[in-house]
Amino acid sequence: MAWNRNRLTARLGIEYPIVQGPFSGLSCQRLTAAVSNFGGLGSFGAHGLPPEAIRDVVAEIRGLTARPFAMNLWVSMEDAGARTSDAAAFERSLARLAGHFTSLGASLPGYEPYAPRRFEDQVRVLIDARVPVFSFVFGVPPREILDECRTQGIVTVGTATTPEEASLLEQAGVDAVVASGFEAGGHRGSFLREAEDSLTGTFSLVPRIADRVAIPVIAAGGVADARGVVAALVLGAQAVQMGTVFLSCEESGSSAIHRDALSGDRAGHTALTRVFTGRLARGIHNRLMGELAPKDAELLPYPLQRALTKSLAVPAEAAGRADLMPLWAGQSAPLAACTDVKAFLSRLVEDVTAVAPRRPR
Template identity: 40%
Template sequence: MLMNQVTNLLKIEHPIIQAPMAGGITTSDLVAAVSNSGGLGMIGAGYMTPAQIREQISEIKQLTSMPFGINLFVPNEFNAKEEEVKSTNHLLNPIREKLNLPPTDHVELPSFHDAYEKYVEQIKIVIEEKVPICSFTFGLPSKSVVAELKQHNIMLIGTATTVKEAIEVEKSGMDIVVAQGSEAGGHRGSFMNEEQENLIGLMSLIPQVADNVNIPVIAAGGIMDGRGLMASICLGAQAVQMGTAFLTCIESGAHQVHKEAILHAFEDETVVTRSFSGKPARGLINPFILNMREYEKDLPEFPVQNSLTQDIRKASGSQNNKDYMSLWSGQSPRLSKNQSVKTLIESIISDVKSKIVKQ
């Protein structure tokens, strides 16, 4: 049931992909549980070192013999302007004080060269470890990287938030495109324009992308159950990618405070913000976002801002204080549940089966 081009390409039973959420959420248990339940588990490896990636791949292989994938951030040129960093630290220091952190004037900033070197190593490990599926966010890999990965029969997935980006994803040689609607939690996958006009709802985005590319489409953004899966397929997608629904699962590595916040949130409590990382991302509104709101336009770009807020996010988490954590969430938190991955996937499939029978 629901077998199609995507399930065949990815060698999975159900057209359900667990979104590759970076930052420790995609534990080996979560990834393996999704793959063992007939979906596709994905490692969110954007922030991971090559050694951490290798270790996690090895753990997952012990837990499942089913296919799983990995997601990488495509590094983009960025500038760390000294004045911007200084003025942002000035804004962040009162928050640090509240968390009993020392004020900071200097933070070791990332360099594009280091980010690119890490990315090259990550690609190397994906090939060496024979990971069958690799997806990309924040841009597209070069032609040479695409050719190298294809030489090793690795399925490639790109992320798009507009039709224009989806067309570029196809042109670059990707096998599948994820159409990410504005409802999606976490970072926007935009790479051609990161302004507000990229906030296209999934219901509008899927059919327009499906009509303009020849590669299969995966729908992402606010999908939590069988209804979302069926609606996406009706609109032209062949599978769904779900983040928030898996984030609150038992196997997820999300902080308990983060899980609880989503489980008790309403649909009007999420906003798109640059405050935490310098890149637009959707999460639950909290005092940090409110404090930084008027300065958002002047904050450094990703990954500079991400480095500047790292100590705040870490301290906030260790103090179980949700006020200054990045509580990424899609727009359907009322549909979230504290359950096992197996229960979530089984309920989606039985929901779809019962609706097909009723029709």
């Protein structure tokens, strides 16, 4: 059987077992559609968007591709304490950044009470729009939602950072599971144990999950070229989910300064940190990451810390200051060589085809 065809590609209706990972905050309709149009599965990270905006995004993607695509949400939207965190906590956290706002000539943001957004309202839009694929991180959606997805023919894809999380997703009736290794860029989507205690690498995590569950496994974390794709398939995955490599291409929602960092000298030095958002995530080590790092330093609960650092990232980006903004990236950033999506995917498929072992039917 050809390397690119299996149970998962048939279920998803795609030609190649290549998923472009969703990016909360940095997704772009053009990128999602470009990957889907090629025959992979483009994804869009909609966690940060209100329901009306999600509806628009789905319509826009449908205007750009007739192929299957995935919409992605975070099941858990906030951490303990987000609703009770007060102005005094905000001012204490802001004080540590105040010098940077001043040096950028930006005014200090004011305290605004947290306005929670509901996962249930976001997912309602996806179900009503009958999106082809609903993928998610940070938990397992309630049974009624998964039941409704099944009734509507929406394929569900959960994310696991440990074998135990994969089993829970399978037991809940999820159709496929992303095995997210520690190399991956962005947040660790852990939900059973602390993220710091769920840091297995892709090479170990994928076969352990593939041995444990019967649903198809999608390998994520560190896959950036044909070698990674072939390795993931040999390890038992039926597809790969690549993130960082797609962030580096022109169609992505990342800024020019972020893309420069991904191809720069420091791209190989990433670290996992909570300081940018309050939840553990991987990005290129930079000045802000180091300054906010001391263990005793107070961080606002997710998503308040994310909003705070975002208010600095906006003027930092405008001023070309890559040292003062999150530069999300996985460990394979130095391998990432994608400028144009179609050219990158064509080459990838060619390279994999040249070396992939043929499997018996």
